Amino acid sequence: MNQETHIFAHDDNNAKLIRMAQEIADYFHAYPQEKAAESIASHINHFWTPKMREDFLAAAEAPGQSLTPLLQAARGGIRRKKIK
Amino acid sequence: MSLIQEIDFGTPIRVAEKTVTLIIDGEQISVPEGTSVMAAAMSRGVKIPKLCASDNLEPFGSCRLCLVEIEGRRGTPASCTTPAENGMVVHTQNERLAKLRRGVMELYISDHPLDCLTCSANGNCELQDAAGEVGLREVRYGYQGENHLQDVKDESNPYFSYDPSKCIVCNRCVRACEEVQGTFALTIEGRGFDSRVKPGPTNFIESECVSCGACVQACPTATLIEKSVIERGQPEHSLITTCAYCGVGCSFKAEMRGDELIRMVPYKAGKANEGHSCVKGRFAYGYATHKDRMLKPMIRARITDPWREVSWEEAISYTASELKRIQAQYGRESIGAITSSRCTNEEVFVLQKLVRAAFRNNNVDTCARVCHSPTGYGLKMTLGTSAGTQDFASVDDADVMLVIGANPTDGHPVFASRMKKRLRAGAKLIVADPRSIDLVRTPHVQANYHLQLKPGTNVALVNSLAHVIVTEGLVNEAFVRARCDLDEFESWARFIALAQNSPEEMEQYTGVPAKDVRAAARLYASVRNAAIYYGLGVTEHSQGSTTVMALANLAMATGNIGHVGAGVNPLRGQNNVQGSCDMGSFPHELPGYRHVSDDATRETFEALWGVEIDDEPGLRIPNMIDEAVAGNYRGLFVQGEDIAQSDPNTQHISSGLAAMDCVIVQDLFLNETAKYAHVFLPGCSFLEKDGTFTNAERRINRVRKVMAPLCGKDEWRVAIELAHAMGYEMNYGHPSEIMDEIAALTPTFAGVSYAKLDEMGSVQWPCDEAAPYGTPLMHVDRFVGGKGHFMLTEYVPTRERSGPRFPLILTTGRILSQYNVGAQTRRTENGFWHMEDVLEIHPFDAEQRGIVDGDLVSIVSRAGDTALRAKISERMQPGVVYTTFHHPGSGANVVTTDNSDWATNCPEYKVTAVEVRRVNALSSWQERNAQEDVSLRRVLEATPDAAE
Numbered sequence A: 001m002n003q004e005t006h007i008f009a010h011d012d013n014n015a016k017l018i019r020m021a022q023e024i025a026d027y028f029h030a031y032p033q034e035k036a037a038e039s040i041a042s043h044i045n046h047f048w049t050p051k052m053r054e055d056f057l058a059a060a061e062a063p064g065q066s067l068t069p070l071l072q073a074a075r076g077g078i079r080r081k082k083i084k
Numbered sequence B: 001m002s003l004i005q006e007i008d009f010g011t012p013i014r015v016a017e018k019t020v021t022l023i024i025d026g027e028q029i030s031v032p033e034g035t036s037v038m039a040a041a042m043s044r045g046v047k048i049p050k051l052c053a054s055d056n057l058e059p060f061g062s063c064r065l066c067l068v069e070i071e072g073r074r075g076t077p078a079s080c081t082t083p084a085e086n087g088m089v090v091h092t093q094n095e096r097l098a099k100l101r102r103g104v105m106e107l108y109i110s111d112h113p114l115d116c117l118t119c120s121a122n123g124n125c126e127l128q129d130a131a132g133e134v135g136l137r138e139v140r141y142g143y144q145g146e147n148h149l150q151d152v153k154d155e156s157n158p159y160f161s162y163d164p165s166k167c168i169v170c171n172r173c174v175r176a177c178e179e180v181q182g183t184f185a186l187t188i189e190g191r192g193f194d195s196r197v198k199p200g201p202t203n204f205i206e207s208e209c210v211s212c213g214a215c216v217q218a219c220p221t222a223t224l225i226e227k228s229v230i231e232r233g234q235p236e237h238s239l240i241t242t243c244a245y246c247g248v249g250c251s252f253k254a255e256m257r258g259d260e261l262i263r264m265v266p267y268k269a270g271k272a273n274e275g276h277s278c279v280k281g282r283f284a285y286g287y288a289t290h291k292d293r294m295l296k297p298m299i300r301a302r303i304t305d306p307w308r309e310v311s312w313e314e315a316i317s318y319t320a321s322e323l324k325r326i327q328a329q330y331g332r333e334s335i336g337a338i339t340s341s342r343c344t345n346e347e348v349f350v351l352q353k354l355v356r357a358a359f360r361n362n363n364v365d366t367c368a369r370v371c372h373s374p375t376g377y378g379l380k381m382t383l384g385t386s387a388g389t390q391d392f393a394s395v396d397d398a399d400v401m402l403v404i405g406a407n408p409t410d411g412h413p414v415f416a417s418r419m420k421k422r423l424r425a426g427a428k429l430i431v432a433d434p435r436s437i438d439l440v441r442t443p444h445v446q447a448n449y450h451l452q453l454k455p456g457t458n459v460a461l462v463n464s465l466a467h468v469i470v471t472e473g474l475v476n477e478a479f480v481r482a483r484c485d486l487d488e489f490e491s492w493a494r495f496i497a498l499a500q501n502s503p504e505e506m507e508q509y510t511g512v513p514a515k516d517v518r519a520a521a522r523l524y525a526s527v528r529n530a531a532i533y534y535g536l537g538v539t540e541h542s543q544g545s546t547t548v549m550a551l552a553n554l555a556m557a558t559g560n561i562g563h564v565g566a567g568v569n570p571l572r573g574q575n576n577v578q579g580s581c582d583m584g585s586f587p588h589e590l591p592g593y594r595h596v597s598d599d600a601t602r603e604t605f606e607a608l609w610g611v612e613i614d615d616e617p618g619l620r621i622p623n624m625i626d627e628a629v630a631g632n633y634r635g636l637f638v639q640g641e642d643i644a645q646s647d648p649n650t651q652h653i654s655s656g657l658a659a660m661d662c663v664i665v666q667d668l669f670l671n672e673t674a675k676y677a678h679v680f681l682p683g684c685s686f687l688e689k690d691g692t693f694t695n696a697e698r699r700i701n702r703v704r705k706v707m708a709p710l711c712g713k714d715e716w717r718v719a720i721e722l723a724h725a726m727g728y729e730m731n732y733g734h735p736s737e738i739m740d741e742i743a744a745l746t747p748t749f750a751g752v753s754y755a756k757l758d759e760m761g762s763v764q765w766p767c768d769e770a771a772p773y774g775t776p777l778m779h780v781d782r783f784v785g786g787k788g789h790f791m792l793t794e795y796v797p798t799r800e801r802s803g804p805r806f807p808l809i810l811t812t813g814r815i816l817s818q819y820n821v822g823a824q825t826r827r828t829e830n831g832f833w834h835m836e837d838v839l840e841i842h843p844f845d846a847e848q849r850g851i852v853d854g855d856l857v858s859i860v861s862r863a864g865d866t867a868l869r870a871k872i873s874e875r876m877q878p879g880v881v882y883t884t885f886h887h888p889g890s891g892a893n894v895v896t897t898d899n900s901d902w903a904t905n906c907p908e909y910k911v912t913a914v915e916v917r918r919v920n921a922l923s924s925w926q927e928r929n930a931q932e933d934v935s936l937r938r939v940l941e942a943t944p945d946a947a948e
């Protein structure tokens, strides 16, 4: 696979991670805001690899990317990769 | 080893609190009330001659061979239809009875060919036995009179033949088809001498028969007999093992002659099936010795190279060096494995151990990802454990069944027979399914409500059922107060009572009339025992996990947890889905569903395994593929799975596979995934394995080796050798030792051992000190985690919408004769019933598009397109089309998208927006795939020094 397709796949993956996070947020949307934000972060910590979490956080910060307020609120609870 | 013979008591063994005591041939015998004299005698080993009776059928009393004398009663009553009573004095043998029985036998034999010596049932024929038992020595009526000896055989079924000349019209087959299977395919036509068994108007294959084999099993003569027995002779030894197809987990006697399998006979003592079977487990085992099986390890540097056969040593050391190279170059996380739900618990356990201890990461996932991962998540969040709540027998006490997103008669046939039996006895049925599945209307069964919802609206429907229960005061408050977290219940009740969840509001999404939803909810809540059964039609959605939780909420709100006849029951797809999940196949969980971040759990594993275990979750299958496409994930061990065919969005999967450096496939066949593999390791069929499978009721069943591995190596040894080659030691001499380690590390398996399984036959986990004989029923006095948890389940429509470009919704499923990707069943005579996948389309949609039955049509989605033959069908509503995914060339998954369940990423197979139109050529994917079937599957001619 050449470099270009890799970059393309990378963007694609980031978009997918944002979408996955958004779907998790859509589920917890029924809960009160604070509990929802906490549950979203905990779900992501529970099931996503550290790399997926880092990629997501980086993608969320990318210029032009806007998260829904609930996902935005959950962001702070997402565990960073441990430096081993 | 000898042939296992099960005792036939002649009539069903009754369960009753009261017993009765009688004297049979001078011996005092006590039996449960309702037991027949025949069964009572047999319980002491006194065998009364019989022909029309069998203990899996209700007594019929037609052959008059089982006559006995009862003191104080006139005549000679039939012992099969006479219930044992207190104080009875019964004589089973005397001159008068012997004479009567000989007379009966004589009549039978005078219309029966006397070719015993050359008959295929010779040595295993009840007529022959009975003639011996009654001491028949001569037949006074010759063949001069009218007889049936010239009747023509019906050979239309691929697996068994019907030779009416040998029929004694005992009616056992007819009753087996009715009582055991519930299909009612057979009748007795004609009267008296003219009466004959009749399968529909023509022959077996064109009748309603589903080839379950129950009639063959029931037939006391050679009239209905397996063709394999006719061709190869009677078996001479057998072992008990477990079917390797679906999650029912039927027990079979594998009957052998030398090292050849003659037939699979359902085992009466098997607790999942109690002697019943379906066409797959009973007959479709031919794949195990099919010529397509690959028996030699093979490697190749590039997928476009031809395969080269190598020795096991070379294959393992090549694999290890590749995996080590990849990790050195791309990091520890760059490789992983996928375990198989078709493999044994022991094989799965060692593979996940290979990943965690030798690969040193948690990149292990299982094919359950694509079927029941939402069950794992949803039931754990609500009930506290990732498993169904009941045993199968529980359905015998259900007053109402809610069957949602499952098609038991096709997917779980033996359990479906049990359901139908209960339904015929009067239980009520609610079916929630976009298709009119067979259960909706089958002989003597008619669903009370068929809630024909639009695909993708399960949550909307279940919420509206719950809404009715909460707002109409149908909640079982005592149960909720005693057993559930009250704060959570109250917030759930407030949520579900919102008008947005009412049947009237939800009707716009579900398409189900609100009045039917209300009536169904009232029915479900009106009885003491209401049971929920669900399948992949629940899980394989973007809200799969939400629906599972919504169903658990429904059961808890009505108190339908913790007692017989109720519960929430996932019908598992593959034979060992439950087991592969239990065995720690998920990247975030160690065996027994304990999160990798739990220090105490990790410590017990680390102490025994002598390595540090990563405390962070690994990649799930879809994430593996995404990372592979992105170039970060480079090596994958695929155990007995075919993700290139079974997983959604085929083109994405194949580009992920093609981007990897080393794909290792362990399988029976060069499957679709193997086209992208660099190492092929031959696997073993279930007949070549010792191990265990765990079925949908958490029942751990033994799988026993009846023949040596054809590829020369036990499958479980491969992971061990690979671990060794990568520098990590695992030492097991036999799968039982792997089970001992599972028991030592997994609290719910603490009491499980091969010794116990041999003694008990099977055991349902949790099996531990508190429940040494296992747990048929879960959550009886308290939930596993203490309280039951109500979860909020807001309906969020799937992103997959139909619109002007893709106006139809495609949903997928399976049929009885085929199994999943079809790798096994396609290599048996089952192809007879299902030559190709077709697209079922409603006449209205077909007409609008000018499509007629049999037309080749293209199915186009946002992900891709494929072409299939159209079949006009009214099983779905207009707007919904349906297909199966049993044949690789159909490319059903080229069309499915990578939308998935929000919680588990289980793919949304059940909802894809498509357009369908007539075409005259296959799709470009299909054409390319056909070429690659050849180009990526070439095997070099074996060189003399390779693969000894």
Ligand code: SF4
Pocket: B173, B176, B177, B181, B183, B184, B185, B186, B199, B208, B209, B210, B211, B212, B213, B214, B215, B216
């Ligand atoms: S094989 Fe099964 S379905 Fe077919 S006739 Fe026999 S009992 Fe009935």
Ligand code: SF4
Pocket: B166, B167, B168, B169, B170, B171, B172, B173, B174, B197, B215, B218, B219, B220, B221, B223, B224
């Ligand atoms: S086919 Fe067999 S089981 Fe059926 S009536 Fe004839 S002898 Fe009895």
Ligand code: SF4
Pocket: B243, B244, B245, B246, B247, B248, B249, B250, B273, B277, B278, B279, B280, B281, B282, B412, B413, B414, B415
């Ligand atoms: S119901 Fe399932 S387990 Fe039983 S025989 Fe059929 S395929 Fe096998």
Ligand code: FES
Pocket: B049, B050, B051, B052, B053, B060, B061, B062, B063, B064, B065, B066, B067, B078, B079, B080, B081
């Ligand atoms: S066995 Fe009793 S009448 Fe046939």
